[in-house]
Amino acid sequence: xxxxxxxxxxxxxxxxxxxxxxxxxxxxxxxxxxxxxxxxxxxxxxxxxxxxxxxxxxxxxxxxxxxxxxxxxxxxxxxxxxxxxxxxxxxxxxxxxxxxxxxxxxxxxxxx
Amino acid sequence: xxxxxxxxxxxxxxxxxxxxxxxxxxxxxxxxxxxxxxxxxxxxxxxxxxxxxxxxxxxxxxxxxxxxxxxxxxxxxxxxxxxxxxxxxxxxxxxxxxxxxxxxxxxxxxxxx
Numbered sequence: 001x002x003x004x005x006x007x008x009x010x011x012x013x014x015x016x017x018x019x020x021x022x023x024x025x026x027x028x029x030x031x032x033x034x035x036x037x038x039x040x041x042x043x044x045x046x047x048x049x050x051x052x053x054x055x056x057x058x059x060x061x062x063x064x065x066x067x068x069x070x071x072x073x074x075x076x077x078x079x080x081x082x083x084x085x086x087x088x089x090x091x092x093x094x095x096x097x098x099x100x101x102x103x104x105x106x107x108x109x110x111x112x
Numbered sequence: 113x114x115x116x117x118x119x120x121x122x123x124x125x126x127x128x129x130x131x132x133x134x135x136x137x138x139x140x141x142x143x144x145x146x147x148x149x150x151x152x153x154x155x156x157x158x159x160x161x162x163x164x165x166x167x168x169x170x171x172x173x174x175x176x177x178x179x180x181x182x183x184x185x186x187x188x189x190x191x192x193x194x195x196x197x198x199x200x201x202x203x204x205x206x207x208x209x210x211x212x213x214x215x216x217x218x219x220x221x222x223x224x225x
Contacts, residue, residue, distance in 0.1 A: 032212065043116075043202045043216025044155070087155075091212070098209045099168070102155035 004088045009107045012078045020073040020106055022088030027068050032091045034100065035062065035073050037084040044087065044102075047073065083110045115139065116217035118203050124223045127193060133220045135186040135203030143209040144186040146178060149200040149219070161186065162209040193224045 005023040012018040024033065035047040048055055048062045050071070055062040061074040075082055087105040091098070116137045125131050137144065146158040160168035161180040175197075177189040186203055200221050204214040 034212070041218070043204070043219050044214075045216065046213040049212050098211075099157055099160075100214060101157075104154055 004090060004103055006086070006088050006103065006106045008104065009109065011109045011111060012075075013111050014080060015077050018075040018078045018082070018108065020075075020086050020088075020108065021070065022072070023070045024088070024090055025069045027090055028092070030092055033062065033064060033068075033071050034089040034091050035060070036087045036089065036100070036102075037082075038087070038105070039081075039084045047086070049091075078108075078110045080110050080112060083108055116203060116205055116215050118201075118217040118220050120220060121218065122221045122223075124225060125190070125193065126225055127195070129193075130189070130191040132190065133188040133201055133203075133222075135188075135217055137184055137186075137203075137205040137215070137217075139205060139215060141205040141207050141211075141215070142183050143206045143211070144180060144183070145204040145206075145214065146186065146188055147202040147204065147216075149202060151199070155202070159188075160209060167209060190222075193222075195224050198222055198224045 032049050032051050034049040036044040037047050038044040048057055048060050050062045050064055063072045085105040085107050087102050089100050119134045143162045145160050147155050148158055149155045157170050158172045159178045164180050175192050179187040200219045202219045203217040206214045
């Protein structure tokens with residue numbers, strides 16, 4: 001399985017943008033980049049996913065490098081509720097490649 | 113209720129006990145999953161069901177036995193567990209196994225004494 005590398009932890013001030021990096025140098029051409037987050041005492045929740053182009057939704061933006069070997073999850077304005085562990089996951093696009101393989105993720109702390 | 117629910121939320125059991133974890137999804141999904149989250153390991157996929165058929169068993173010991181009677185319900189039957197099986201057990205569902213978004217329940221915190 002293609003692996004991802006994320007920093008163990010990051011801090012952000014409330015109401016400031018946050019850029020969470022992810023390296024995936026062995027990504028294949030059919031791998032999608034998924035982001036999930038896990039708030040304390042909850043199960044993970046889907047944030048966003050993309051293949052080649054940058055993506056935006058109501059929760060976040062995903063910026064994907066042109067060579068696809070890295071990506072950045074952008075929270076435009078961090079709130080205390082965004083404190084969570086963020087997981088960057090590669091998921092194959094072929095038939096049967098549906099598994100989500102979670103790593104250790106990045107623990108984001110938001111400072112009031 | 114909406115989303116994915118799991119019961120019980122907390123469970124303490126002895127190594128000789130038999131217990132079951134229950135998961136229910138109210139999203140009309142056709143795929144359901146069991147994951148294990150230990151304190152020192154990343155989230156691990158255990159089982160996958162798609163349209164009530166088990167499609168994946170990731171080398172899970174036989175002391176864990178899943179059951180999917182219909183697309184809305186998923187059980188994990190536990191017997192003769194070991195202390196190292198203590199973990200958070202998470203259930204998830206998706207439209208089908210190829211869907212890009214999985215919805216997770218809050219988990220059952222299991223302690224084996």
